Amino acid sequence: MSEKSRTELEVALAEATHRARNDLQAVSAMLRLQATVSTDPAVKSALIVAENRVQALASLNSRLDQWAGGTETVIDSRQFLEGLSADIQATYFDQRPITIQLRVERHPIPLEHARPLGLVINELVVNAVKYAFPDGAAGTISIVFGSTDREALLIVEDDGIGFDPGQPPRGSGLGRFMIDALVAQIGGWIATERSEPGGTRCTIGWPGMAEPLLV
Numbered sequence: 001m002s003e004k005s006r007t008e009l010e011v012a013l014a015e016a017t018h019r020a021r022n023d024l025q026a027v028s029a030m031l032r033l034q035a036t037v038s039t040d041p042a043v044k045s046a047l048i049v050a051e052n053r054v055q056a057l058a059s060l061n062s063r064l065d066q067w068a069g070g071t072e073t074v075i076d077s078r079q080f081l082e083g084l085s086a087d088i089q090a091t092y093f094d095q096r097p098i099t100i101q102l103r104v105e106r107h108p109i110p111l112e113h114a115r116p117l118g119l120v121i122n123e124l125v126v127n128a129v130k131y132a133f134p135d136g137a138a139g140t141i142s143i144v145f146g147s148t149d150r151e152a153l154l155i156v157e158d159d160g161i162g163f164d165p166g167q168p169p170r171g172s173g174l175g176r177f178m179i180d181a182l183v184a185q186i187g188g189w190i191a192t193e194r195s196e197p198g199g200t201r202c203t204i205g206w207p208g209m210a211e212p213l214l215v
Contacts, residue, residue, distance in 0.1 A: 063087065064114055074108040077145055084118050085143065088125050097138035098129060105146040113206070116182040117154065123175050124156040124202055132160025132200060150207065157201040162194045 035047035063083050064075065085100045109117070125141055133139040137160070144155040183190045188206030195201040 064111060064118070073111055075111065075114055076106055077109045078104045078106045080109060080114055080118070081121075081143060081145060084121060088122060092126055092129055096129070096133070096136060098133060099140050100125070101140055101142045103142070103144045103146075107145075107147060107152070110208075113186050116185045117204075120179050120182045120204065121154070121156060123179050127175060128156075128158040128160060128200070131163075132158040134161065151205050152208070154204045155201060156204075157195055157199060159195075159199040162198045163200055 035044050038044040038047060063080075081102060081104050085102060089100060121143065125143075128139075128141050132141075139158060139160050142155070142157045144153075144157070146153055179190065183204055183206070186206045187208075188204055190202060190204045192200065192202050
């Protein structure tokens with residue numbers, strides 16, 4: 001690819017990104033407005049959750065665009081997860097005594113994997129904030145990322161109240177449906193279990209991490 005063609009492609013990508021970001025902000029504003037005027041508490045709550053998911057996607061896209069540098073196809077896993085965690089804390093924690101701990105190996109992650117992974121992490125952390133630490137309780141959410149036997153592993157774990165596997169899912173169940181669909185996009189699997197002595201651990205694995213660690 002010539003330098004001129006590369007520059008033209010980067011300009012076109014930047015313009016498309018700008019339009020997409022504006023579209024997401026418009027959708028978010030409409031959802032927020034509809035939630036404001038809704039008199040049904042269930043509808044209002046659902047609209048707020050939908051707005052938060054749109055905002056999460058907009059924030060994720062913004063970071064991916066920044067890290068990708070135009071036409072690059074991979075990003076640094078540590079920079080990605082550190083930035084994503086900072087965004088999540090700023091958006092959802094609202095001065096609550098909850099912290100995120102990161103243990104992240106540095107691997108190149110394909111952009112096509114980064115977006116669904118970012119949305120999955122956002123959904124898992126938000127679920128932990130909502131359900132694992134009731135009544136403003138303090139706690140820790142751990143995010144661990146690494147590679148073993150040519151498989152990538154992502155673990156999101158909290159030290160909250162845990163869950164009863166015999167009980168129906170909390171909330172509408174839409175969040176879990178979204179997580180399963182996003183994990184399927186990268187050809188992965190997910191397992192959820194109680195952790196000891198308490199809390200919840202979600203482990204996600206997917207193939208294709210033969211790439212070496214970054215230095």
